[in-house]
Structure formats: structure tokens, C-alpha cells
Amino acid sequence: MMTKTIKISQETHDLLSELASKNDTFNDVITFLIDYYRENEEFLDKQAEAYNEDIENFEKGNLDNVSEITLSDLEKRISKLENELKK
Structure with missing residues (x-):
């Protein structure tokens, strides 16, 4: 070495x-x-760039990649992620 x-x-x-x-x-x-x-590392540079682009599109009113979710489903997803983090 x-x-x-x-x-x-x-x-x-x-x-x-x-x-x-x-x-x-x-x-x-x-x-x-x-x-x-x-x-x-939370995001790789390419991932962060893609997320920022999605945010910009959303702020401009472009909702092509946006989907609706109920509060109940959101709570279930959050609980699932919290359980995974505890492992």
C-alpha cells in the first residue's frame, strides 16, 4: 500500500x-x-437533481407525476417506514 x-x-x-x-x-x-x-448519504446528486426538478414542476402547476393519497394511507406508510427504521 x-x-x-x-x-x-x-x-x-x-x-x-x-x-x-x-x-x-x-x-x-x-x-x-x-x-x-x-x-x-440521503440522496445521490442525480437523485437530488431529479427531486428538485419534480418540486419545480409541482410549483409551476405541472401535476403529471403527482398522485393523491388519503390521510389514512399516508399514516400507514409513515408507520411502516418508522417500523423499518427501528430494525
Whole structure:
């Protein structure tokens, strides 16, 4: 493995040290943070772009991709999502 040197502030160094367990290297911590970010990133850029486009269309009155849902169905969907998040 090729080693690279990066410059970080003392504050960042201290934060990385706090996140590291006894046997972790900074490389381990940074890799973990990158993996965590990728797994928990709410939207990919393309997804966010598509959602923003849908919102713009809706705001302009274009309702082609809009469907109606009853309050009861919405509550069921929310409950289902909450249960999935608890797993």
C-alpha cells in the first residue's frame, strides 16, 4: 500500500483521535467515516437533481407525476417506514 501525507489542522487531528479506538489508525477512522457517509448519504446528486426538478414542476402547476393519497394511507406508510427504521 502506498502511503500519502495529508495536512490537517490540530482540531481535526484531535477529533479523529476522539473517534479512534485504541487500535485504530487514522486511516481506519477516515475509511469508516467515508463508508458511513456513503451508506447514510440521503440522496445521490442525480437523485437530488431529479427531486428538485419534480418540486419545480409541482410549483409551476405541472401535476403529471403527482398522485393523491388519503390521510389514512399516508399514516400507514409513515408507520411502516418508522417500523423499518427501528430494525
